[in-house]
Amino acid sequence: MAARGAPRRVADRWADLAQRSPAVEAVDALLRGLGQVMFQNNPLTGLLFLVGILVNSPKLAGTGLLGLAVSTLAAYLLGADRSLIRNGLFGFNGVLVGIGLALFLELDLLLGVYIVIGAAVSTVVMMALANLLSTWDMPALTAPFVLTTWLLLFAVYQFSALQPTDLIAPAAPTPEAAVQTDLRELATGSGGLTLANLAHGLFRGVGEVMFEDNLLSGLIFLAGIAVNSRISAGFALLGAALGLLTALVMGADGFTAYHGLYGFNAVLCAIAIGGVFFVLTWRSALYAAVAAIFSVPAFAAIAVLLSPIGMPALTAPFVLVTWLFLWPKAGFGALTPVPLADVSTAEKVRAAHLPRRP
Amino acid sequence: MAARGAPRRVADRWADLAQRSPAVEAVDALLRGLGQVMFQNNPLTGLLFLVGILVNSPKLAGTGLLGLAVSTLAAYLLGADRSLIRNGLFGFNGVLVGIGLALFLELDLLLGVYIVIGAAVSTVVMMALANLLSTWDMPALTAPFVLTTWLLLFAVYQFSALQPTDLIAPAAPTPEAAVQTDLRELATGSGGLTLANLAHGLFRGVGEVMFEDNLLSGLIFLAGIAVNSRISAGFALLGAALGLLTALVMGADGFTAYHGLYGFNAVLCAIAIGGVFFVLTWRSALYAAVAAIFSVPAFAAIAVLLSPIGMPALTAPFVLVTWLFLWPKAGFGALTPVPLADVSTAEKVRAAHLPRRP
C-alpha cells in the first residue's frame, strides 16, 4: 500500500477539487464517461483512454470529445439524475457515437451536426433503456451507442450531404468464396503466425473497443484499465486473447483478426462478466471465457447479417452476448450476480460479496 | 365558447345517440378508431380522416374500412375490454393494415382474405403489446400494424396468388450512387424549391400518415385533427415541416421528399411527444422537435435495411423513435410524462397537469 501512496494522494486531491469546483466536476464527469466505455468509473482511466485515442488519431479524439460533451450536456439539460451524470453514465455512449460516425463517414461540416444530434439522442436512448431494463436490474451497456449510430449510419446512402468512407462496402455473402486465413496487415500484406502479428492482433483487439486500430492504443487502454482494476485489465487481455485464438481456430479472415476486430467484443464481454456484473470466482471466470469465445461467431454473424447493406457490427455482439449471459441473474446457483447499485471495481465487488475466511 | 356552441351541441347529441343505439355506438367506435391513427379520440376527426382518404382513393378507403371493421369486430369476439374498443384502440391498426396491404399488393379476391386475416391478427398483436408494455405504462402505438403488415408483405414473393405493386422494388444499396436531390414530382418531373413543391412536400407528409400521397388529403387530415386538438394539429404541421426541412438539408432524394415520405413519421412523432404523452411545455415541444428531426435518418435507415428485399418502412421509424423518446418517462426531470390512463387531448392534459397560476 505504501507504494501506492502518492497516486492515492493525487486521486484524493482531484476528488476534493471536483467537489468544490463545478469546472473540475464537469471535467471529472467527462473523464469518467470515457472510462465507462470499459466499465471503469475513474477519471485517470478516462485520461489514459484519451491519450490512447490521441496517439492513433487526433481526429477521432476530437469527434469523440464532441460526442462526450454533447451527450453529457444533454443529460444535464434534460434533468437526468446528477449522480448518474457524475459517474459518466451519459458520456460513454456519446464518445463512441462521435468516434464511430467519424470513422465511417467522411469529415464534413454536416458530420459535426450529425454527431451532435447522435450524441444527444444517445442520452435519450440511454435513459430509455435504463428505465426499460430496470425491471430486471440489467445494464444498458453500449446499446444506446449501437442503436443510435446504426440508424445514423444506415441512412447515409439516402443523404447526398454525407459520404461513407471506404470501410462501408456492401457485398452479399457467397457460400463458395474462400476465406483468406493468413494473419496479416492490410497495408503491407506481410503475413503468418509470427509473434509480431499475434501481438498486433491481441493489442489492437483492446484498441478497437474504441475503434483504434493501433497496438500502442491497446497498450495504453490496458494501462488505463489497470490503474483502476487489475482484474478488469486481466480480463481485457484474456478476452482479446480468446477472441483472437477462436478466430484463428475457426479459420477466420486474417486481415480482420490482425486488426483486432475479433477481439474488441470479446474484451468487453470478458470485463463485464469477469468480475463486474458477476462476483469473480473461478466459475464466473470460466463463464466469462465462454462468453468471450461465443462473441466471435456472434460478431461474424452480425457482420454477415449486415453485409448486404455493408454496415458494421459495432459493439452489438458484445451487447447481445453479455445480455444473454447476464440475464440469467440468480437463476444459476453457480454464479452470484452483482446488483447494479453495487457495481464498482471487480476487486471491491469481490471483497464485498465473497464470504470472508475466519 | 359561444361560437363553439353549435358544434358542441351536435357532439353532445351524437354522444347521446351512441349511448342509446348499439348501431350508432359501433359507428362511433369505428370513427374513433380512424381518429386514433393520429391519437385523436374523436368521431368527427375520424369522419374527416375518411373524407381525406376518399378524395385521394376510394379503393384505399374501402380496404381501410374493411380492416377497421374486422379488427374492431375481432376485439369484440375475443372479449377485449369494451371501453378500449369504444375508444377506437382496436381500430387504428386495422385501418392501416387494410390501406397498407392494398397499396403494396395488387387488388385481388385473396387480397380481401389477406386483409381480413391481417386486421384480425393486428387486434391480437395490439393486445399482446398492450399487455407487454403495461409493465412500463407505454403505448403500443402503430407497432401492431407495422409488425402484422410486414409479415404479410414480406411473404408475397413466396405466394403466386398475390402480386406486389410497382412500389415494391428490391435493390441492394451502392455507396457510389448519386442521390437525386431536386425536389420534384414523380410523374411530371418539374422540380426545384418552388413554393408549390414545398407545399406538396409539407401537406403530403401529413397525408402519407395514412398512405395518401395527396396535398388535399393532408389538408383535410389537418382539419380533422384541429377539430379535436389545435395543439396536435400544430404539432402535425411542425412535424411535417421539420421532416421536409431535415430531408432537404441532408440532401435526401427529392422525389421521396416531394411525396411526403420524410414527413409522415415526423408528423406522428411530433403529435405523440408534443402534448399527448408528455405534458406540453416549451421543453417538451423542443424534445418533440428533436424526435421529429431524428425520425428522418431513422426512416432512411430502415428503408436501407429493407432495401435488399424491397420492402417499405411503414411507420416503424415513428414507433421506434417515439418509444425511445417516451421510455425515459420520469427519468428526465425536465419532462412530465402523462400516465396512459390520463391520455386525452393535448389541451386537457396540459390543463390537468400544469400547476395553475393563482
Place this chain on the structure above:
Amino acid sequence: MAARGAPRRVADRWADLAQRSPAVEAVDALLRGLGQVMFQNNPLTGLLFLVGILVNSPKLAGTGLLGLAVSTLAAYLLGADRSLIRNGLFGFNGVLVGIGLALFLELDLLLGVYIVIGAAVSTVVMMALANLLSTWDMPALTAPFVLTTWLLLFAVYQFSALQPTDLIAPAAPTPEAAVQTDLRELATGSGGLTLANLAHGLFRGVGEVMFEDNLLSGLIFLAGIAVNSRISAGFALLGAALGLLTALVMGADGFTAYHGLYGFNAVLCAIAIGGVFFVLTWRSALYAAVAAIFSVPAFAAIAVLLSPIGMPALTAPFVLVTWLFLWPKAGFGALTPVPLADVSTAEKVRAAHLPRRP
C-alpha cells in the same frame, strides 16, 4: 381405464426407478427434453421422437443427442433449478441446436465443438429468456435454439473451418420471378395434388419440427405425442393440415410444401395454443387455428428477410406467432390462459380449469 393398465404400470415402474437411480433419472430427464420439443413432458414421447429421428437419419440422431446431453449437463454445472432440469426444460433447445447445425453445416471435427458450444450457450439463453419472460409469465419456447443457432450459422461464411451444406443458398428476392406451385418432391419431380403427395406434405410437416424430411418420422412423432396427449396429437395434425392447405391456397412453392416446410411452425403453434397455454375450448381451438394459418405468411416472411444471406427461418415463425397470440393472456375474455406453473397435458389442464357440470 382398464385397457390402459399395462402401459400405466410400466410408466409407474419407470418413475419409481428414476427416483432411486441417478442414471435412470438422467436418462429420464434427457428423454423428457426430447419430448419437450413439442411440449410433451413424457419420457416415452421422447423415446419415440428419438426413434422418429433415427429412421430418417442416424447422423442427426447422434448430433441431436450430443446437443441434448451438453445443454442438460450445462444446466447442472451452472446450478439451474433441479426440477426444471428433470422436466427436460434445458434439453429441448440443445437437441434442436445439435440437429440444426448438423443439417446446415458439413460434418467435421469442428462441427462437434461448435455443437457443444451452441448447446451450452442455448442453456444460458434459456435461463436468460426464462428470467426475462417471467415478468409476464411467458414461456421461452424454442427461442434459445433459434437465437443460438442463427448466430452460429450466420457466422459460417466468415469461417473457413466450417462449410455450409447445399441448403444454404443466398438469393435476393425478385418480384417478377414466378413461383413453382406444383406440389412435388425435389428428387423425382413427380407432382400434382395426389393423395400421396398430400400425405407427404402433411406428415413431413410434423417430421420437420425436428428437421426430419420424412413421412414415417412424422407418423412416429404423432404417435409419440399421442401417448402423452391425444389432444396435442390432434392439434399437431390440425396444424400440419392448416399449414399445408394455407400454402396451397396462397400458391406457395410446391417443393417447399411437399417437404413439410409450411407445416412445422403451424404444428407447434397449434399444439401450444390449442390446449397447452390456453385451456382448450372451442374458442381457443379456433384461435389456435388462426395462429397456425398465420404462421404460413410468417414463415414465408422470415424466409424472405433472410434470403439475401441464404439462412433458414428455423422455428422463428412459431416463436414469434405463438408469443404474439399468447401475450394477450387474460386480456381477451374469451380465452383462459394457463399459468406456466400449471402447464401439463392439454387433458389435465382442461380438467383442472373448466368448471365441472353438476
